[in-house]
Amino acid sequence: MSIAATADTSPVELDTIVAAAVAAAPALRRSSGALRAGWLRAIADALDSQKEPLVALGEEETFIPAARLRGEVARTTGQLRMFAGVAEEASYLEATLDSPRPENVPPVPDLRRLLAPLGPVAVYSASNFPFAFSVAGGDTASALAVGCPVIVKAHPGHPRLSAAVAALVADALETAGAPAGAFALVAGFEAGAALVAHPGIRAAAFTGSLRGGRALLDLAAARPDPIPFYGEFGSLNPVLVTPGADAARAGDLAQGLADSFQLGLGQLCTKPGLVFVPAGGAFERELASLVAGAPGRLLTDAIADGFRASVGALDEHPGVRRVAGATAQPSDGAAPVVYATDVATLIADDDLLEERFGPTTLLVAYDELADAVAAAERLGGSLTATLHAEAAELDPALVDRLGALAGRVLFAGWPTGVAVTWGQTHGGPWPATNSLFTSVGATAVRRFLRPVTYQSAPQEALPAELRDGNPLGIPRRVDGRPE
Amino acid sequence: MSIAATADTSPVELDTIVAAAVAAAPALRRSSGALRAGWLRAIADALDSQKEPLVALGEEETFIPAARLRGEVARTTGQLRMFAGVAEEASYLEATLDSPRPENVPPVPDLRRLLAPLGPVAVYSASNFPFAFSVAGGDTASALAVGCPVIVKAHPGHPRLSAAVAALVADALETAGAPAGAFALVAGFEAGAALVAHPGIRAAAFTGSLRGGRALLDLAAARPDPIPFYGEFGSLNPVLVTPGADAARAGDLAQGLADSFQLGLGQLCTKPGLVFVPAGGAFERELASLVAGAPGRLLTDAIADGFRASVGALDEHPGVRRVAGATAQPSDGAAPVVYATDVATLIADDDLLEERFGPTTLLVAYDELADAVAAAERLGGSLTATLHAEAAELDPALVDRLGALAGRVLFAGWPTGVAVTWGQTHGGPWPATNSLFTSVGATAVRRFLRPVTYQSAPQEALPAELRDGNPLGIPRRVDGRPE
Numbered sequence: 001m002s003i004a005a006t007a008d009t010s011p012v013e014l015d016t017i018v019a020a021a022v023a024a025a026p027a028l029r030r031s032s033g034a035l036r037a038g039w040l041r042a043i044a045d046a047l048d049s050q051k052e053p054l055v056a057l058g059e060e061e062t063f064i065p066a067a068r069l070r071g072e073v074a075r076t077t078g079q080l081r082m083f084a085g086v087a088e089e090a091s092y093l094e095a096t097l098d099s100p101r102p103e104n105v106p107p108v109p110d111l112r113r114l115l116a117p118l119g120p121v122a123v124y125s126a127s128n129f130p131f132a133f134s135v136a137g138g139d140t141a142s143a144l145a146v147g148c149p150v151i152v153k154a155h156p157g158h159p160r161l162s163a164a165v166a167a168l169v170a171d172a173l174e175t176a177g178a179p180a181g182a183f184a185l186v187a188g189f190e191a192g193a194a195l196v197a198h199p200g201i202r203a204a205a206f207t208g209s210l211r212g213g214r215a216l217l218d219l220a221a222a223r224p225d226p227i228p229f230y231g232e233f234g235s236l237n238p239v240l241v242t243p244g245a246d247a248a249r250a251g252d253l254a255q256g257l258a259d260s261f262q263l264g265l266g267q268l269c270t271k272p273g274l275v276f277v278p279a280g281g282a283f284e285r286e287l288a289s290l291v292a293g294a295p296g297r298l299l300t301d302a303i304a305d306g307f308r309a310s311v312g313a314l315d316e317h318p319g320v321r322r323v324a325g326a327t328a329q330p331s332d333g334a335a336p337v338v339y340a341t342d343v344a345t346l347i348a349d350d351d352l353l354e355e356r357f358g359p360t361t362l363l364v365a366y367d368e369l370a371d372a373v374a375a376a377e378r379l380g381g382s383l384t385a386t387l388h389a390e391a392a393e394l395d396p397a398l399v400d401r402l403g404a405l406a407g408r409v410l411f412a413g414w415p416t417g418v419a420v421t422w423g424q425t426h427g428g429p430w431p432a433t434n435s436l437f438t439s440v441g442a443t444a445v446r447r448f449l450r451p452v453t454y455q456s457a458p459q460e461a462l463p464a465e466l467r468d469g470n471p472l473g474i475p476r477r478v479d480g481r482p483e
Numbered sequence: 484m485s486i487a488a489t490a491d492t493s494p495v496e497l498d499t500i501v502a503a504a505v506a507a508a509p510a511l512r513r514s515s516g517a518l519r520a521g522w523l524r525a526i527a528d529a530l531d532s533q534k535e536p537l538v539a540l541g542e543e544e545t546f547i548p549a550a551r552l553r554g555e556v557a558r559t560t561g562q563l564r565m566f567a568g569v570a571e572e573a574s575y576l577e578a579t580l581d582s583p584r585p586e587n588v589p590p591v592p593d594l595r596r597l598l599a600p601l602g603p604v605a606v607y608s609a610s611n612f613p614f615a616f617s618v619a620g621g622d623t624a625s626a627l628a629v630g631c632p633v634i635v636k637a638h639p640g641h642p643r644l645s646a647a648v649a650a651l652v653a654d655a656l657e658t659a660g661a662p663a664g665a666f667a668l669v670a671g672f673e674a675g676a677a678l679v680a681h682p683g684i685r686a687a688a689f690t691g692s693l694r695g696g697r698a699l700l701d702l703a704a705a706r707p708d709p710i711p712f713y714g715e716f717g718s719l720n721p722v723l724v725t726p727g728a729d730a731a732r733a734g735d736l737a738q739g740l741a742d743s744f745q746l747g748l749g750q751l752c753t754k755p756g757l758v759f760v761p762a763g764g765a766f767e768r769e770l771a772s773l774v775a776g777a778p779g780r781l782l783t784d785a786i787a788d789g790f791r792a793s794v795g796a797l798d799e800h801p802g803v804r805r806v807a808g809a810t811a812q813p814s815d816g817a818a819p820v821v822y823a824t825d826v827a828t829l830i831a832d833d834d835l836l837e838e839r840f841g842p843t844t845l846l847v848a849y850d851e852l853a854d855a856v857a858a859a860e861r862l863g864g865s866l867t868a869t870l871h872a873e874a875a876e877l878d879p880a881l882v883d884r885l886g887a888l889a890g891r892v893l894f895a896g897w898p899t900g901v902a903v904t905w906g907q908t909h910g911g912p913w914p915a916t917n918s919l920f921t922s923v924g925a926t927a928v929r930r931f932l933r934p935v936t937y938q939s940a941p942q943e944a945l946p947a948e949l950r951d952g953n954p955l956g957i958p959r960r961v962d963g964r965p966e
Contacts, residue, residue, distance in 0.1 A: 026880075026883060026884070026887070029883060029887070030879075030883055071588065071589075074588065075589075085963075089963075094926070096905050096906040096926075097906060098902070098904040098905055098906040098907075104902070105554065105557065106554075106558075106900045106902065107900075107902075108902040108904055109895075109896060109902065111902065111904055111906035111907055112906060113905075113906040113907070113908055116886060116887075118919075119887075217704075217709065218704070218705075221700075221701070221704035221705075221709070222701075222704075225863070225913040225914070226700065226704070226913070226917050228919060380708070391941065391943075394941060394943055394944050396513075396944070397509075399940075399944045400509060400512060400513055401509070403599060403935045403937075404509070404512070404599075404602075406935075407933070407934060407935060407936065408935070408936045408937075408938055409935065409936070409937050409938065409940070410938040410939060411937070411938065411939050411940045411941060411944060412592075412938075412939035413592060413938065413939055417589045417590075419581070419587070419589065419590075419591040419592065419594065421581040421591055421594055422579050422581055422596075422960060422962075422963050423579040423580060423581040423594035423595060423596040423936055423960075424581075424594060424596070424936060425596055425934040425935060425936035427933070427934065429933075430708040430709070431708070434709050435933075436601075436711060436929075436930075436932065436933045436934075437933075437934070438934055442963075443577070443579075443934070446919075447919075449919065450890070450910070450912075450918075450919045450920075451890060451908040451910065451919075451920070451921055451926070452886045452889075452890060452891070452892065452908060453890065453891045453892070453906055453907055453908035454886075454891075454892050454894070455891055455892065455893040455894065455895075455896065456893060456894050456895035456896055457882075457892070457894045458874065458877060458894060460874075460877055461877050461879075461882045461894060475965070477905055477906075479905075480568075480572075480905050480925075482958070482965065
């Protein structure tokens with residue numbers, strides 16, 4: 001298999017790599033779910049076997065502590081094995097059979113439908129999860145699971161780890177018998193832009209900044225043949241603490257926020273970035289003593305520069321106060337710090353509504369809960385929205401409004417930590433994502449599929465999943481009902 | 484409800500109409516499937532009750548014969564009632580519950596997911612199905628079914644029919660108790676462009692030409708917050724007649740093609756536009772006597788002009804022969820005519836690969852079946868691909884290649900006639916559509932939905948569909964398996 005090293009991929013190399021993916025696509029399309037499950041498990045086993053050297057490389061390149069990276073490898077291999085199960089279980093195919101009804105006007109022929117893979121997928125990996133949202137992460141796993149070749153654009157924040165994981169993935173796939181061209185890695189800004197515009201690419205998935213993601217999205221949309229582009233761009237993840245919750249458990253809530261916004265030094269897409277608290281309540285006071293402000297290194301110099309700039313702007317903002325954490329930022333990293341403002345200031349200044357990637361969060365004092373909700377609705381979409389309320393305060397209309405703002409609505413706990421399950425949604429309205437799908441969890445595969453219906457097909461022409469008698473025993477809908 | 488008449492909608496009127504849809508969105512989002520099913524059936528009943536005056540209006544504006552329009556009204560009301568059933572059945576919600584697993588690393592909280600409506604949807608109606616793909620057609624029905632307000636852009640080919648149907652839909656919805664703002668009609672080129680760019684619109688569906696559709700798609704993609712745009716743009720619908728099928732039943736096949744390409748005077752998006760036949764076979768000879776060439780009026784003057792221009796280009800093309808039907812076109816309409824060429828000529832001239840909307844089709848003689856398949860792969864995507872083959876000629880690789888070209892692959896019959904069922908796919912790769920979904924059949928609703936997950940929610944905060952004990956008795960997945 002063709003694996004680029006850490007050097008930038010040239011246009012000629014890119015053409016060769018995409019051509020190999022295009023050539024591999026029919027074999028992947030015809031492969032069985034059981035076969036692809038074996039490929040994914042082989043990748044997971046390979047990652048597990050090389051965990052320690054990979055973690056060491058990741059620590060060196062990203063400054064993420066080894067313990068967290070070990071957890072991330074486990075998350076990544078768990079994710080690969082979950083998608084193996086999704087491929088085998090096969091409900092994702094949405095196999096649907098309609099019996100002929102010649103008496104209808106117009107007559108209904110024999111129709112049998114399944115979801116088929118789109119073809120080669122470009123995956124743009126993220127800086128902040130060098131395993132789980134990177135070379136062998138969820139996008140790669142979900143695309144391979146349903147039979148799409150994958151070409152990963154390496155994140156420049158961890159080039160050697162990307163190359164190492166890619167080599168391991170390619171070897172595992174080759175040993176497991178996957179077609180050459182099923183997987184490759186490319187590197188470099190220009191190769192990344194050329195990839196999404198390449199005629200051989202049929203879809204793209206991206207996790208990163210709004211600026212970079214929007215540029216790629218625009219390239220995808222401007223193609224002679226536009227392709228789906230699934231972007232995750234950033235999120236403020238508002239939290240709403242009601243007066244009742246503040247009165248009943250401000251201390252516990254403040255501890256929860258302190259843990260959540262500092263996790264991964266605040267470099268998680270689900271970091272709670274805006275926390276609405278009742279004016280004059282206990283929350284701010286409780287939080288003050290819980291943020292030590294110990295500094296650390298951020299993922300890249302660019303992220304550290306961006307963090308210091310956004311914190312600096314808050315320091316100088318006349319309507320914003322520092323209320324906890326570091327009084328000054330180190331020159332080579334970041335120190336956790338919490339700011340506070342009020343609803344009126346927030347909604348008067350769009351700059352306060354931008355994501356601040358790193359260990360900071362902004363408390364927003366409100367007089368009336370309704371003002372806080374209205375302010376949250378001005379933020380645009382988020383991956384998550386969190387409501388900490390007492391039972392008597394739960395208003396169906398409020399819950400409905402929060403559901404319109406985010407892909408996940410929490411009623412306890414904090415948004416960091418995204419379980420990889422069937423029911424997860426990691427997505428949300430613009431600018432959190434531009435997608436109607438989740439990028440985490442079992443249904444992430446739907447991004448890389450399109451329906452195909454076979455009409456009046458002889459048995460031998462049908463995919464096995466659609467034949468009479470359900471020879472593969474998969475979940476199917478027949479004449480509108482589960483088989 | 485606000486219903487524009489046939490006059491162009493002004494910018495101020497458009498703002499008012501979209502604001503009403505935005506205001507209605509929360510009530511629609513919270514409405515039950517059973518309630519919305521009632522709305523759709525009320526619309527269907529109203530259409531049935533006014534069938535004859537509507538058909539008369541349609542005949543006057545579109546020149547489509549009354550008999551076909553009556554059938555189309557029945558298709559449209561059947562479609563509305565099918566989507567009512569989809570809303571009630573509720574499997575479209577993909578309701579999914581994950582039990583908490585605190586022992587996992589990281590722990591899995593209680594997660595409950597469903598698909599929620601996007602909000603106001605713009606529907607651009609088509610010229611060629613003034614009922615089924617127009618004001619009360621499949622896009623409108625599928626969006627309303629899942630709780631999205633709808634604003635239809637009327638097609639200028641049938642303005643009075645559009646206004647009449649819109650008034651009837653609005654009355655039916657109001658009487659059935661739907662929120663004001665759930666439905667409206669707008670008219671005019673500029674209002675159509677402004678609609679897809681309007682901040683209140685969350686998705687758009689379009690059926691029409693590639694040129695007009697691409698312009699709207701580009702507007703949707705260039706928004707500050709890009710929205711999903713589901714376009715159906717045109718399709719060549721290749722047919723492949725194998726040597727065995729030609730030898731066994733050329734007469735029957737030729738009759739089938741003659742009926743199919745002339746249906747609706749060739750103004751159907753599934754018209755077979757390119758038919759690959761073995762060189763020296765019987766097909767062309769059989770077809771010659773089956774195309775009488777009787778003229779008729781096309782939908783609009785623009786379509787008639789376009790048809791005469793494309794037929795004229797074939798008449799003058801040195802590599803194309805007229806083999807059946809009219810020798811000349813009438814000045815005020817169109818007469819069915821069949822042309823023939825060969826694979827080498829086809830692939831040398833991109834102009835021959837463009838859709839010719841109207842009563843014509845192009846036979847393409849091939850020497851080797853493989854050449855015909857390779858030529859079909861140069862067409863780009865189609866809504867349908869049809870294979871007429873004898874059993875011994877069915878090659879899995881060939882079937883797979885046809886599946887990559889289209890959303891529906893037929894092994895008998897002809898692509899015109901699209902049954903409205905669970906297993907239908909009316910979609911296909913670019914330029915047929917830009918969509919991963921069908922626009923006909925039960926799963927068309929997925930275009931207007933996005934996932935929302937509730938984490939650790941108290942029972943009273945959950946939608947009824949996700950509560951313990953499944954109080955609504957809907958299909959759900961619990962811990963990865965059907966409940």
